[in-house]
Amino acid sequence: MKRKGTKTAVLFLCCALLLTACGGGQSTGEEGGTYDANAKATITWLNILHTASPPTDTVLNKIEEKTNSDIQFSWIPDASKEERINTALASDSLADIVTLTILDNSSVRNALKSGMFWEVGPYLDEFPNLAKISEDTRKSASIGGKLYGIPFQKDLARNGVTIRKDWLDKLGLEPPKTTDDLMAIAKAFTEQDPDGNGVNDTTGFVDRNDLIYGAFKTLGSYFGVPNNWKVSEDGKLTPEFETQEYVDTMDFMKKLFDNGYINKDFAVTAKTDQQQKFAQGKAGIYVGALFDSKNLFNMAKGIQDDMELEIVNNITSTGNESDRAIWAANNGIGGLLSFPRSEVENEAELKRILKFINDLHDEDAFALMTYGVEGVHYTVDDTKAATITDTDLWQQEVQPFASSRPKEYGYTIHDADPLKKKADQLIKENAKYAVLNPAYSLESETFTTQGSELQKIITDATYKYILGESSLEEFKAALENWRNSGGNRMIEEYEAAYKEVNS
Known part of the structure; x- marks a missing residue:
């Protein structure tokens, strides 16, 4: 942990980060130095910014006080994170802590495997909060069986259906339990004038150009599609798009499209436009993150003030609870x-930074990075329900820290908003039915070098089938092209890696 001079709370990267060093730990050897948990730490952090501007120092000062540290952030805008991170890795111009969110990026993956960063697995159990990171999480976040950083812990399964309850009530319909129910509701919302304006101007679904975080993958779960890969008992891997369940999902989406039960431009619609259409009353079914319901409701204020929303997470294609996924x-x-070895020079420095990350897992640190300072940004009642009291100030001083929370669940403090509260409950419930990607932590050189190119073959073929631009035979021909273009090699590499890890 190289000591830095003047504190700079916010820096933007222009090209490559140039962080100068002065001084160091008590020993230059990797195992050298003396770890002092009570010593104030000066920590540099190369981080991703998901908001328009960096935060002011109000919350930062509180975090520093809480963690006994001096934090010097260098912020990379999310829109340019891939280019900036690649540049920083190539030039070894990093910081004590580096936020890496694009783990499927070849430069990132190769840097992790190269030994550029500390392997932290052996140290986690020395810190009370880090010791609680589950074995499943450690395994999923590992590369080649080694953990090269503290994983950002997010809820396992956050998706579900947000639906206009006021429209259901007007048409005498119940919330959906099956995919057939969803189809029937989509038809009614399209054809039965649910907003009562006498104009044929609504659709059931509104979706966007995203087969993963839009409707398709969540609907796929309801039909039983595996999460990216299906593993047989003998360790053979089948890609999700070669299953009948994937075809069933495409057929469902195709029926929505053919009948006008979904916005015709969904394949080219951005997320912001999708949400605006829902907020404007153009559609009544939104499939995505369950916590989006709060945002959708707030966006509709002044436009659809009579909007009532229902959020649903218990849907299957069969109606059987045992098929829930x-x-x-x-x-x-x-x-x-x-934590780069070039910046964190020995074990003592590493442990002090791990102590800092451990402290960020505490409830009061989570509250600071989520809601801000009590009495300034929010109030909290006896049930620990928090209400933001100054939204503009919260957006400026608190919101930029939200994506830096190392863990996002399991805390007592919670949002007082009823939709967000219910969404949190349903997301917690989802964890019992979550389907993991069995190949997430496995190594495939083909995936690292050709993953995006190969996925485009499948994405294009899926959209063409749904939009009626190709037949099932043509879709299967695209799958064969995928295999011949590197898919077969990817499968072989994943199967070998799976066998090695599970032998």
């Missing part, structure tokens, strides 16, 4: 907080 996004891993 929901895909787990990245197995609940949001990335890694990693």
Whole structure:
């Protein structure tokens, strides 16, 4: 942990980060130095910014006080994170802590495997909060069986259906339990004038150009599609798009499209436009993150003031509870907080930084990074329900820290908003039915170098089938092209890696 001079709370990267060093630990050897948990730490952090501007120092000062540290952030805008991280890795211009969220990026993956970052697995159990990280999470966040950072722990399965309850009530319909129910509701919302304006101007679903975080993958879970890969008892891997359940999901989406039960432009609609259409009353079914319901409701204020929303997470294609399933996004891993050996020079420095990350897992640190300072940004009642009191100030001083929380669940403090509260409950319930990606932590050189190119073959073929631009035979021909273009090699590599890990 190289000591830095003047504190700079916020820096933007222009090209590569140039962080100068002065001084160091008590020993230059990797195992040297003396770990002092009570010593104030000066920590640099190369982090991702998901908001328009960096935060002011109000919350930062409280975090520093809580963790006994001086934190110097260098912020990378989310829109340019891949280019900036690649540049920083190539030039070894990093920081004590580096936020890595694009773990499937070849440069990131190769840097982790190369030994550029500390392997932290052996140290976790020395710290009370880090010791609680489950074995499943550690395994999913590992590469080649080694953990090169503290995983961002996110809820396993956050998706479900948000639906206009006021429209259901008007048409005498119940919330859906099956995919057939969803289809019937989509038809009614399209054809029976649920908003009562006498104009044929609504659809059932509103979706966006995203087969993963849009409707398709969640609907796929309801039909029993595996999460990316299906593993047989003998260790053979089958890609999800070669299953009948995937075809069933495409057929469901195709029926929605053919009958006009979904926005015709969904394949080219951005997420912001999708949410705006829902908020404007253009559609009544939104499939995505369950906590989006709160945002959708707030966006509709002044436009659809009579809007009532229902959120649903218990849907199957069969109606049988035993078939309930929901895909787990990245197995609940949001990335890694990693520690470059070039900056964190010995074990003592590493342990002091791990102590800092451990402290960020505490309830009061979570509250600071989620809600801000009590009495300034929010109030809290006796049930620990928090209400933001100054939204503009919260957005400026608190919101930028939200994506830096190393863990996002399991705390007593919670949102007082009823929709967010219910969404949190349903997301917690989803964890019991979460389907993991069995290949998430496995190594495939083909996936690392050709993954995006190969996925495009499948994405294009899926959209063409749903939009009626190709037949099932043509879809299967695209799958064969995928196999011949590197898919077969990817399968072989994953099967070998799976066998090695599970032998």
